[in-house]
Amino acid sequence: MGDPVTFIAQWLENLLLGWGLSPQWVTILMTIIGVAAIAIFVLLVDILLVWVERKVVARFQDRLGPNRLGPFGLIQPIADVIKLLIKEDITPIGADRIVYNLPPIIALATVLMLWAVIPLAPTIVGTDLDVGVLYVVALGALGTLGIIMAGWASNNKYALIGAFRTVAQMVSYEVPMVIAVMVPVLLAGTMGINSIVFAQSPVWYVVVAPVAALILFISAIAELGRAPFDLAEAESEIVAGFHIEYTGMKFGMFYAGELLHALTISGLVASLFLGGWRGPGAEAYPILGVVYFFMKAFFLYWAIMWIKYSLPRIRIDHMLNFNWKFLTPLALIVLIVTAILDKLFAGFPEWLYVVGMLLANLVIIWLTVQILRNRAKVERKRVAEPGPIAAPQNPSVSSTSS
Amino acid sequence: MSGLQIIFILVAALTLGAGLLAVTVRNLVHAALWLILALFGVAIFFVLLNAGFLAVAQVVVYIGAIAILMIFAIMLTQQVASYKGTQLNANWIWSAFIAVVVFAGLAWILSSWSGFSTLPPEMSARADPLRQLGSALVSPTAYVIPFEVASVLLLAALIGAIIIAWDRK
Amino acid sequence: MLNDWLFIGVFLILAPIFPAAALLIPRLIAPRKPSPLKNQTYECGIETVGDTWVQFRVQYYIYALVFLIFDVELVFLFPWAVAFDQLPLFAVMEGVLFIMILVAGLFYAWRKGALEWM
Numbered sequence: 140m141g142d143p144v145t146f147i148a149q150w151l152e153n154l155l156l157g158w159g160l161s162p163q164w165v166t167i168l169m170t171i172i173g174v175a176a177i178a179i180f181v182l183l184v185d186i187l188l189v190w191v192e193r194k195v196v197a198r199f200q201d202r203l204g205p206n207r208l209g210p211f212g213l214i215q216p217i218a219d220v221i222k223l224l225i226k227e228d229i230t231p232i233g234a235d236r237i238v239y240n241l242p243p244i245i246a247l248a249t250v251l252m253l254w255a256v257i258p259l260a261p262t263i264v265g266t267d268l269d270v271g272v273l274y275v276v277a278l279g280a281l282g283t284l285g286i287i288m289a290g291w292a293s294n295n296k297y298a299l300i301g302a303f304r305t306v307a308q309m310v311s312y313e314v315p316m317v318i319a320v321m322v323p324v325l326l327a328g329t330m331g332i333n334s335i336v337f338a339q340s341p342v343w344y345v346v347v348a349p350v351a352a353l354i355l356f357i358s359a360i361a362e363l364g365r366a367p368f369d370l371a372e373a374e375s376e377i378v379a380g381f382h383i384e385y386t387g388m389k390f391g392m393f394y395a396g397e398l399l400h401a402l403t404i405s406g407l408v409a410s411l412f413l414g415g416w417r418g419p420g421a422e423a424y425p426i427l428g429v430v431y432f433f434m435k436a437f438f439l440y441w442a443i444m445w446i447k448y449s450l451p452r453i454r455i456d457h458m459l460n461f462n463w464k465f466l467t468p469l470a471l472i473v474l475i476v477t478a479i480l481d482k483l484f485a486g487f488p489e490w491l492y493v494v495g496m497l498l499a500n501l502v503i504i505w506l507t508v509q510i511l512r513n514r515a516k517v518e519r520k521r522v523a524e525p526g527p528i529a530a531p532q533n534p535s536v537s538s539t540s541s
Numbered sequence: 542m543s544g545l546q547i548i549f550i551l552v553a554a555l556t557l558g559a560g561l562l563a564v565t566v567r568n569l570v571h572a573a574l575w576l577i578l579a580l581f582g583v584a585i586f587f588v589l590l591n592a593g594f595l596a597v598a599q600v601v602v603y604i605g606a607i608a609i610l611m612i613f614a615i616m617l618t619q620q621v622a623s624y625k626g627t628q629l630n631a632n633w634i635w636s637a638f639i640a641v642v643v644f645a646g647l648a649w650i651l652s653s654w655s656g657f658s659t660l661p662p663e664m665s666a667r668a669d670p671l672r673q674l675g676s677a678l679v680s681p682t683a684y685v686i687p688f689e690v691a692s693v694l695l696l697a698a699l700i701g702a703i704i705i706a707w708d709r710k
Numbered sequence: 711m712l713n714d715w716l717f718i719g720v721f722l723i724l725a726p727i728f729p730a731a732a733l734l735i736p737r738l739i740a741p742r743k744p745s746p747l748k749n750q751t752y753e754c755g756i757e758t759v760g761d762t763w764v765q766f767r768v769q770y771y772i773y774a775l776v777f778l779i780f781d782v783e784l785v786f787l788f789p790w791a792v793a794f795d796q797l798p799l800f801a802v803m804e805g806v807l808f809i810m811i812l813v814a815g816l817f818y819a820w821r822k823g824a825l826e827w828m
Contacts, residue, residue, distance in 0.1 A: 166713070166716070167716070167720075170716055170717050170720050171720055171724070173717070174717065174720045174721050174724050175724060178721075178724060178725065178728055182728060223736075224732075224735050224736050224739065224740065225736070225739055225740050225741075226736070226740060227740055227741050227742065227743065228736055228737075228740060228742070229744065229748060229749060230744075230749065231749055231750070231751045232746070232749045232750060232751065233751065238570075238571075238574065240733070243729060243733060244726050244729045244730050244733065245726075246729075247725075247728070247729040248725040248726040248728075248729055249725075251721075251725045251728065252718075252721050252722065252725045255717060255718055255721045265717055265721070266713075266714040266717040266718065267714070268593065268714050268715075268718065269593060269669075269671060269714070270593045270594050270596075270597045270671070272788075273594070273597040273598070273601060273788060274597050274718075276597075276601050276605070277597045277600035277601045277604075279605070280600060280601055280604050280605025280606075280609075281600070281604065281605075283605065283609065284577065284604060284608065287609070287612055288574070291570055291612075293751070294751055295751045303613075303616070303770055306609060306613075306770075307770050307773050307774075310605075310606070310609060310773065310774060310777040311773055311777060313605075313777070313781070314777060314780045314781075314784070317781075317784045318784065321784070321787060321788065321791050324788065324791045324792060325791040325794045328672075328792060328793070328794055328795040328796075329792060330671070330788065330792055384751065387736055387740060388732055388733055388735070388736045389733060391732075392729050392732065392733065456826075459773070459825070460825070463776075463816070463819075463820070463825045464820065464825065467780075467816065468813070468816065471809055471812070471813055471816075474809065475806050475809055475810075478794070478802055478805065478806060479802065479803075479806065481794070482797075482799050482802050588715050588718075588719075593714075593715065594788075594789070598785045601781060601785055602778075602781055602782055602785055605781065606774070606777060606778040606781040606782070607778060609774055609777075610771070610774040610775065610778055613770050613771045613774045614771060616770075617768065617771060671789055671792050671793075672789075672792055672793045672796070673793075674789040674793075675788075675789030675790050675791070675792045675793025675794070675797075676793045676796065676797065676801075678786070678789055678790055679790055679793075679797060679801040679802075679804045679805055680801065685804055688786070688808065689804065689807060689808060689811075691786065692783065692786075692807075692808045692811040692812065693811060695779050695782060695783055695811075695812075695815070696779075696811050696812075696814060696815045696818075698779060699775070699776065699779045699815040699818070699819065700815070700818055702772075702775045702779075703772070703775075703776075703818070703819055703822055703824045706768055706771060706772055706775065
């Protein structure tokens with residue numbers, strides 16, 4: 140009784156077979172029904188996310204947020220959707236029509252497709268693809284492409300600059316993200332995401348590899364383009380970035396895609412490091428696993444929002460330096476240390492292995508903080524030195540372009 | 542005809558068409574986008590061949606990195622989108638001739654090859670090709686030298702790229 | 711194995727349909743009154759100046775290049791990570807050597823100043 144989804148799937152399959160369909164067609168039909176069920180469920184969650192976003196930001200800013208439509212303003216997102224649907228759709232002069240219309244679809248579709256491999260419960264999972272982790276990275280690449288297309292086809296300078304900034308940021312932060320993702324792959328010995336969740340049986344990987352979890356979380360926020368890494372949108376500098384010329388439902392698609400992407404990445408981090416659907420009783424009652432999964436995913440989602448509404452925007456050179464000169468080397472060191480220690484501790488009892496890994500991670504954190512402290516001292520001295528105020532360093536060279 | 546064959550023919554037509562458009566359209570950005578579609582078609586071929594890892598690697602490397610690099614390169618140039626000149630040079634007839642001859646030769650040689658009709662041996666259900674690939678890459682009896690040399694090659698590529706593209710200092 | 715990919719393939723076909731349908735509804739019910747003035751591209755309240763095709767700096771290209779190299783190397787490392795638990799220690803060290811060569815490249819780019827944003 141704890142697994143209604145499998146029960147319904149079995150019943151449907153038997154029903155279809157009973158109608159005299161060949162097993163091949165039943166497989167295909169069941170796949171289509173499964174995909175449609177996942178997509179519709181995720182889109183409904185997406186509509187709810189609009190409400191969550193508005194309500195939580197209101198609380199962070201000491202406001203009430205939407206509270207007029209329905210209990211706690213729960214009908215507000217429906218009103219938002221209707222408003223977007225009846226807005227006039229404007230295509231700017233000189234826009235490349237086909238390339239201009241594709242990106243809103245790509246933005247939402249690539250995020251939707253991520254849910255094919257994210258396990259909601261031990262048995263409720265689209266498919267446990269054996270290259271699941273790389274599949275996620277590949278879809279991220281397609282999403283990047285959508286942004287470039289949007290920026291280029293809009294025929295707007297700000298859109299183009301915004302798109303280029305986003306892409307430079309996304310490709311840069313993909314490096315530490317992929318390295319951090321490799322740590323659970325290495326520990327579990329598989330790339331299937333559900334298999335990785337199954338492998339976290341005595342302890343979650345966040346205990347064994349906390350630094351990798353943190354790196355993944357930070358680079359995921361950058362990948363999402365959320366504050367403090369929201370240079371792509373930077374309202375005050377380039378007005379809205381790549382989606383400046385999109386109106387009505389097309390803008391709505393980007394917005395929905397962004398919110399859903401944040402929840403999806405939260406779910407991914409939860410699956411890779413926080414044990415996904417794992418919790419007391421989840422194996423026996425898969426429906427409980429769904430509850431645990433969404434609790435963890437929404438906790439991380441809330442943390443992303445907390446960061447977003449608390450920190451100011453980072454400068455572009457700082458952002459890229461932070462990636463290439465801090466996160467990437469740190470991620471590589473963590474990968475090497477994890478790889479070697481995992482082999483050295485292989486024969487140890489379980490608890491000693493966990494404690495050893497945790498201690499190694501703490502040592503890495505301590506060393507990193509020490510190095511950063513020294514760097515900050517040098518940097519403060521350099522900035523504090525008296526220098527010319529507001530004078531160009533080399534007046535003969537005038538910098539053009541962005 | 543089985544479902545897989547129909548999919549194969551559809552994807553082949555898509556890939557070839559996209560590839561053809563990539564070299565014939567005048568707008569460089571459109572050409573890059575068509576090329577990306579062709580590369581995506583190749584990824585689908587890998588899936589049809591049961592090589593999931595190669596398929597995602599194809600998307601990650603070719604679409605995620607190389608296509609982005611190409612679009613950045615296009616943006617570094619100026620005014621190429623509005624290029625109105627001819628797309629063929631004086632020797633096009635010769636290149637067309639050589640291309641046809643090479644294609645005919647290849648088709649003639651391959652038509653007598655028996656590899657098309659032989660089926661590959663069935664993979665055992667428990668075999669994990671990814672694990673075997675991983676072991677083979679670092680096994681001294683298999684590909685450890687190419688594996689490390691690939692790393693050095695990529696290092697050389699990085700250094701070369703920086704020297705060529707970054708000459709300010 | 712191919713069944714897994716059947717799921718992905720069906721998803722690839724169905725996923726764009728939902729946003730596409732959402733984009734079609736405004737076509738039917740939203741007003742459509744385009745005018746040359748309304749369709750101007752936005753540029754902070756003034757008329758657009760010059761060509762949209764601004765030339766980008768080489769820095770973007772360098773980042774993409776460095777990223778490309780890293781991307782290829784990391785894709786190579788994934789099978790190694792998957793097979794990790796059945797590898798002997800020296801095979802693990804070969805993987806580490808692979809990563810160290812990657813680090814050397816990063817270090818070179820760093821010292822050369824290619825990672826500075828100017």
